[in-house]
Amino acid sequence: MTPEQLKLLRQQLRKQRRALPQRIRQQAGRKVAQRLHRQAVFRQARHIGIYLSAFGEVPTQAIIKLGLKQQKNIYLPQIRNVDQKLQWVCINRQQWQNRRFSIHRLGMHEPRQRGISVNRLNLLIMPLLAFDQHGSRVGMGGGYYDRTLWKKHKAYRLGLAYDFQQVEYLKRQPWDQPLDAILTPSGFSSFRSAKNL
Template identity: 50%
Template sequence: MSYPLNTLRKTLRKQRRAVNPFQQKQAEQRVLNQLIRLPKFQRAQKIGVYLHAFGEIHTRKIMEYCFAHGKAVYLPMICSMNQRLVWVKVSQHQYRSQRFSHHPLGMKEPMAARGLHVSTLDMLLMPLLACDAAGTRIGMGGGFYDKTLAAAPGAPYRLGLAHDFQLVQDLLPREAWDQPLDGLLTPQHFFGFKR
């Protein structure tokens, strides 16, 4: 690879933060338009989604679509004991009233005592910093999604959401613990991968 991973992370974080509100709205709508045409999404009933916080593809319209079409929405919560994510079902009312706690890492989490294992979800929509043509995903560096998905080799279907500039041309290094994606959705494209 032609540049170190920490340089790539820094560059993409900066680029993601520079996406203006109008561009974010456009990207969010285009991703939703593609998502609702995917057979995997059409069949899925339990959808794991993230609350955008760092310039990722926004997820408000996706969640509202799920609520309107009878799909259950689950949000991630970090389990402090093992640093893995558990999934908490939220209602439309809970989401709209923004009853979330602030995690020290900067994101919002649902307020709940207990969440479900990731394998109970049908589809998991994942944020990322970078993805390559082989489905290797680079996250924010905490390893929460990798640790969580290592315990769920089958379900759920793992779909990364990203701006088009987050798809990188060079193959990213993949460590043994890295959990690849099944698919990547950008405002312009859908890519399917063989895990």
């Protein structure tokens, strides 16, 4: 895929996501939470990093509520100014209910406290624009997750997407960080050899 084709793909998928009615988005958010609840990787995880949906992604509110209810440690990303990598801030139920977050210049909500390294997470739930059957992922274009995961980390990488975001094939660049699995409203799929491609 050429840089121009990738740019067009990003534009198309952003537009398609934004066009989804709120009802469909909320329904997708509930479905992925129900599917994730049945997965061993979620049941066993104690420290879970997850994004707050802000740009038409699959809503994560139901997953966050589920994790807090099960007394898991839920962490939201925060962009470090010094190196543009993500650090992870643990939130509690009260903070979540009161929405005590600041707004980053890019438009997403961030917790205000100090964060921890991605190395401390068991499960990392990642947003994306496109994915393929090999675990390759196209993000929003900022490269925050790729920079953060550049060296090997133990966190299980789970992409969260709508079914229409799957494409046939994505050429992986050396800096692109693959997924361990993908979760959509219709299913959960593992990529056993994702990191070897």
